Amino acid sequence: DTAVSQTPKYLVTQMGNDKSIKCEQNLGHDTMYWYKQDSKKFLKIMFSYNNKELIINETVPNRFSPKSPDKAHLNLHINSLELGDSAVYFCASSQDGYRDRSNNEQFFGPGTRLTVL
């Protein structure tokens, strides 16, 4: 029973292509996120969605467009891929709530390793 799943796990593509990464969570969480982990292993938030609405959009190029068809899914579409987009992309989810330990853990997907050639 996978809590947060992502597809594909690996993605190798040429510069200039458009690609999508899909994410699904079966935890009933309200909030979903996309994080990027660079080659130095640094993790940084890209987007977060709460109940299908975008609530955080960090300084990410507009070639990246998240889409949330429902609160269980948050997909990431990337246009005109560049070499610098090569990274591991993690989807995560959490439950909205106030200061309750059970609402605080963020569950991460297995990651998608994107390689742009």
Added chain:
Amino acid sequence: AQKITQTQPGMFVQEKEAVTLDCTYDTSDPSYGLFWYKQPSSGEMIFLIYQGSYDQQNATEGRYSLNFQKARKSANLVISASQLGDSAMYFCAMREGPRGNTPLVFGKGTRLSVIA
């Protein structure tokens, strides 16, 4: 300024020994949460332990404990009785504010190597 600082890029520990991974944080929000995640070479992010800013006691989860010193703004992870399988990257992270829907801010990580 960095919100989460992990000053140890790499650490070595002998099997069965205890090890402390350092984490300091910076926030002006009185309500926040601190997390530790483990990332083995396989790449997944594994949640280890959580400490809320209002929690009176230090969090413990099995062999993991969090040494929370609020005045010093530190949240060190202690792993007791290290095992070979503990070799991994360890990330300290913070969620600012009281709600569970705020993204995490991560430190740069510490790579722990357990030696037999």
